[in-house]
Amino acid sequence: MSEIERESMEYDVVIVGGGPAGLSAAIRLKQMDPDLDVVLLEKGSEIGAHILSGAVLDPCGLDALIPDWKAKGAPLNVPVKDDNFYLLGETGEIRVPNWPMPKLMNNHGNYIVSMGNVCRWMAEQAEELGVEIFPGMACSELIYGDNGEVRGVVAGVFGLEEDGSYGPNTEPGMELLGKYVFLSEGVRGSLAKEVIAKYDLSAGKEPQKFGLGMKEIWEIDPAKHKEGSVTHTMGWPLNSSKTGGGSFIYHLENNQVYVGFVVHLNYQNPHLYPYMEFQRFKHHPMVAELLEGGKRVAYGARAISEGGYQSMPKMVAPGVALLGCSVGMVNVPRIKGNHNAMLSGKAAAEAAFAAIKAGRASDELTDYETEVREGAIGKDLKLVRNLKPMWSKWGLAASLTLGGFDMWTNSLFGGSLFGTMSHGKCDAEATGKASDFKEINYPKPDGKLSFDRLTNVAFSFTNHEESQPAHLKLKDPSVPVNVNLPQYAGPSARYCPAGVYEFVEKDGAQQFVINFQNCVHCKTCDIKDPSQNINWTVPQGGDGPNYPNM
Incomplete structure (x- = not known):
């Protein structure tokens, strides 16, 4: 669209996406140098409007970024008190004891949170530091420099004609240019997808794997509410040998409960209806008893990156870095990725700060990639790298037994008898006739x-x-x-x-x-x-x- 005339603005760093990764990067940049020009663009109507996560938050990311988060009023108000795992049948359940599980599966010390509200609070911290935040600004195009590097983004295009063309009432948006562009769009972001394809960043990596997470917020009978209780289930209603997934039930404040259900998207049967599996799940006696007499107050859904360690693409290309779920940093057995998203934002910011101070621009931030793969994020994901492929290849029972054994050997000895297993097909190719x-x-x-x-x-x-x-x-x-x-x-x-x-x-x-x-x-x-x-x-x-x- 070179014939379209747009105003342009120059920044040191342009950040696309107001989730935990993008906000962490913005905060860390301004912590290190208040004079850096940092802009964050969010497609939602406000920060948090498009954020959906479980979520039980491991606070290690916040600890690293804002050590005094408690004093600053971060909305982490419900520490985990009870940690329960169940294997469901159609009419009953079996409690899976906690003691055989590796330490990494323990949720004590973590918090039940609304990640939307955590991001709203993080945005306040970023703005206090001088970050420019523009919600309601979807980034629809990348801008490339003369040497093929990413120079910026086009944001704020409004009023396109129905056929996608520019008409008399179209606002053409602005060009926001930066020495570096951070893409923190979440799972399967459109700009990250373009960058991965253009620079062949997935070469030599396993295909990314995904799940579909659906979530409702319920207000329940106060007599049934157990603030701080965390429950995860596997098994019914999914066919455990062919279709992976599970549920979460988290008791937060104000007699509210998060009820969620995840279906792994490598399912074969095209007749499967993930949303209806979620609805059927709520009729299990254990769940129905909890929810009866209550009311649902919110619903949402989003994809989850599940490929883990072996599926992370190269994270940098000239002028651009991929952060958080744009890379895929979810620890599948822990059902957690927000802490890694925050750590990735911090690492990208530190790499960009060092590069800018050295007079560099629009090159590859290789220090960022090294920190992700060799630091806390890589170590977190490497320990659990085989659980998802085991589940996909051999079903639920094998993933519980062999996966648990594999996590123990990785945790205790730093190695696996299985090496690093492959995922095989992408989720689209897994669909059968x-x-x-x-x-x-x-x-x-x-x-x-x-x-x-x-x-x-x-x-x-x-x-x-x-x-x-x-x-x-x-x-x-x-x-x-x-x-x-x-x-x-x-x-x-x-x-x-x-x-x-x-x-x-x-x-x-x-x-x-x-x-x-x-x-x-x-x-x-x-x-x-x-x-x-x-x-x-x-x-x-x-x-x-x-x-x-x-």
Whole structure:
């Protein structure tokens, strides 16, 4: 779009994304040098609007970044008191004892938090230090320099015509240029995806793996509430030998409970309906007893990076660094990645600060990559690197026994009898043909414990301006009806947790409909579509979910 005239602004560091990684980088840069010009751009209507996480937070990232976070009023108010693991059957459960588990699985010393509220607090700390934060500014393009380096981003494009063209009422946005650009967009960010492809950053690495996490906030009967209680489950309703995943139930303040469910996106059966697996889960006797008499007050969903140590791409290219979930730093058995996101932001900031002070710009911040791979983040992920591939290859029982053994040997002796296992196929390629699998009949939601998808999406407070072009792009518009429907039974109608995609019959023919207004920005479609035909891009700034306390 070189013919478009835009104003431009120069900064030392441009940060895309107001999650824990981007905010940590911004804070650390200004801690080291208050005179650095740092800008942070967030596509959500406010910081925290698009943040969804479990979350039990390991405070080590905050300890490293803001050691006096307690005195400064960080919203870490609920320490973990009880740590429970259950293996579920359809009508009962077995408690898995804590004592055989490696120390890394212990949640004591961690906090049940709303990461949205933690990020809001972090944004306050950043602004006090002089960071410029612009919410509602979606970054839609990268700007490259004459030598192929990343120089900046285009942000704040509004009012595109329905076909995506620039019209008389289009605001063309601004160019924000920096000596370095940090991409901290979260899982499967559109700019990070472009950078990884352009510079071939995944060469020699395992494919990234993903899960779909869905979450509701419930207000429950005070008599059932146990502030500080943490419960994780595995097993039912998922077919444990073929489909991985599990749940979390966290009791926070004010008689509220986070109820979440994760489905690993390498599932084979295209008839699987992750959202309905979540709704079915809440009817398990153990869960139903907790929630009966309560009310759901919020809903949301997002993808989770699960590939871990062996799937992290190269994190730097000329002028740009990938942070947090743009790389994939989730410790899968711990169900934690926020601490590593914070540590990555801190490490990237320190590398950029040293480079700028040395007079450098737009080169590769190799010190950042070295710190991630060899420092606390790499050590955290290396210990658990085999659990996800074990689960994928051999099922739940093997991952519990052999995975536990492997984590113990890594923790005690720094090595594994299994070496570093591979993940194999990407999640899209793992999808099987519909004719090879049985359809799954899901019970109808009862409106009390379980809810239909569109009703729940209303509790994500999602909004998109309807006259803009759809931000979900089809590489080939014929593929959904001609390929995905006959071969895979149209899985997009099920894998999307917000009901964006549907097949409707019109004039005797099937048509593919994209209800982009429903999109909660989870990115599942970009990951799981078996034909890899859907490209998730940013809508105009401020649009999407408006999560309150996720």
